[in-house]
């Protein structure tokens with residue numbers, strides 16, 4: 001398991017570097033095609049007329065868009081597939097140039113080969129990133145200890161925002177993976193979280209620091225299924241916009257089978273999970289409860305049902 | 317109940333589905349009397365807005381009678397007649413408190429999806445993909461209305477369904493499109509698209525003091541409606557070069573403000589149009605900005621381009637150089653409907669606006685698929701379809 005993971009990490013690192021290089025290649029090629037279509041036309045051997053120049057401009061713009069996507073996304077597999085599609089379009093265009101009379105066939109053939117080569121790289125790179133990221137979008141790197149950090153602004157005064165969080169028994173209202181939190185006194189609490197296949201993981205936690213309306217930090221105690229620490233900070237937002245809430249979590253998924261289910265528990269996307277929890281926390285404070293739609297009955301989930309009223313008895 | 321469902325690209329069916337129920341304390345259930353089909357629905361049906369799921373109930377323009385209220389709703393009673401704004405807004409977040417209701421920070425349970433595509437999320441919208449919440453829509457016999465204490469507007473007895481229905485969307489949308497133009501005395505406003513949104517943009521531009529309004533489309537019956545009912549001058553872009561004509565009509569200056577009321581499926585011709593269609597089909601761009609490009613190029617130096625036609629994702633060949641070098645201002649948005657419903661209702665009541673002129677077809681809910689067909693293909697001189705539940 002560990003070796004498999006580090007192997008994947010390595011592959012993925014290569015994939016990332018390759019992706020970045022392709023991003024710049026896309027940018028460079030795109031800009032050249034856009035700014036100097038005649039030069040590019042001459043270079044690849046198609047007739048330098050209005051139509052071909054326009055065509056190359058078109059291709060140039062597409063290269064820039066794909067390049068942009070590759071450079072700004074942390075895990076750009078989707079964008080790479082756009083590049084592959086773009087490459088296919090170029091190959092078709094070049095194929096058309098090959099069969100036309102006025103093209104200098106050798107150069108077109110060379111350009112075709114070059115684009116075909118890049119296509120192969122794109123496919124390789126997209127497949128590598130795809131295989132390491134599952135079926136979801138925009139995931140974050142998965143290390144062994146996980147650090148997750150998110151912020152949200154809530155349009156309520158710090159006292160109120162702090163108050164809702166400080167009573168840990170409230171947390172399961174908006175942290176959907178928690179089954180219950182029981183406050184035991186002495187700054188101690190007992191946490192129970194849902195794990196896949198009907199399992200639960202449990203731990204005791206203690207408050208490490210508690211500054212009313214400003215900060216709460218906690219950590220799990222000896223014997224926890226999942227060792228974890230967390231902090232939440234409350235700062236007044238500027239201009240009377242309420243309270244900025246910043247949460248930091250760090251946890252160590254244990255090794256073995258349990259580790260795998262804990263990884264699932266915190267989601268393939270720990271960042272997304274925390275973001276959603278905070279989103280619901282804000283909803284509870286600002287609107288009184290978690291907002292539900294027909295498509296997301298429990299108020300934000302990756303799996304959607306059709307936007308139709310639920311059958312009787314299936315509300316949750 | 318019966319509901320109009322999205323069953324796949326280009327497939328709309330009226331189906332039997334469960335009745336809605338209260339899911340949140342601030343919900344109400346409305347028994348729908350009138351609902352309509354919008355240009356935005358066409359974008360969904362034509363498959364340009366991602367995240368639709370087979371079975372999704374369509375429709376975001378509707379009104380009817382309150383038949384049930386959740387325990388958190390104190391301002392509505394059973395039997396009230398209401399018209400419902402299409403964006404869903406909580407009334408309590410920073411955006412809502414700034415009256416930017418279509419940017420409500422709490423009403424889109426699928427905010428994460430919108431964040432992936434747009435960077436930040438917008439409000440939830442009835443019957444408008446999972447990207448904006450996955451809410452069941454209003455082309456049905458009943459609908460659940462979240463935040464019923466914030467959105468629905470009570471309709472006074474003397475006002476008919478036909479007069480009130482468009483307060484849910486297209487009337488406020490046309491109005492906001494014109495309001496974003498900061499119209500000053502003497503201004504000439506140009507509007508791309510003579511659909512319902514375009515017609516109301518024309519009417520509103522005049523109400524806000526425009527000297528002249530010029531509308532651009534290719535359907536003679538729509539242009540005629542704009543001339544006869546809304547008082548606009550018209551350009552048929554299939555017969556005339558739009559940029560030349562607009563320069564000529566404005567003494568070479570260009571319109572002071574340009575409103576894009578056509579949106580992401582804008583039509584066009586020539587190589588550029590073929591290019592956009594091909595790229596859209598290959599998913600290399602999501603939107604086809606032919607009208608928007610033209611609106612930008614046409615606008616006078618220092619003028620305003622107001623975008624109320626819907627765009628979903630990315631466009632190519634966006635003339636940013638024209639925007640930057642000529643000091644243009646771009647304003648845009650899904651309409652903050654709640655902000656405009658009351659004042660526009662007053663204008664309807666005192667006779668300043670008669671929104672009923674756009675209605676060309678009234679059909680029973682059962683015939684929604686036929687309504688979509690004629691509205692989409694602009695058949696039978698269709699301008700706006702109202703469905704009666």
Ligand SMILES: NC(=O)c1ccc[n+]([C@@H]2O[C@H](COP(=O)([O-])OP(=O)(O)OC[C@H]3O[C@@H](n4cnc5c(N)ncnc54)[C@H](O)[C@@H]3O)[C@@H](O)[C@H]2O)c1
Nearest residue numbers: 355356509511512513578579582583607624625626650651
């Ligand atoms: N901002 C909002 O909140 C909001 C609300 C409602 C509708 N909309 C959007 O407004 C747009 C119009 O809606 P509608 O109900 O009037 O739809 P519609 O389909 O009836 O009207 C669109 C019109 O634009 C015309 N058109 C197409 N290409 C054109 C071009 N290149 N130049 C000039 N005109 C062109 C069409 O011929 C048609 O008459 C849609 O994109 C819709 O999604 C936005």
Ligand SMILES: [Zn+2]
Nearest residue numbers: 354356377485
């Ligand atoms: Zn609409």
Ligand SMILES: [Zn+2]
Nearest residue numbers: 406409412420
């Ligand atoms: Zn809000």
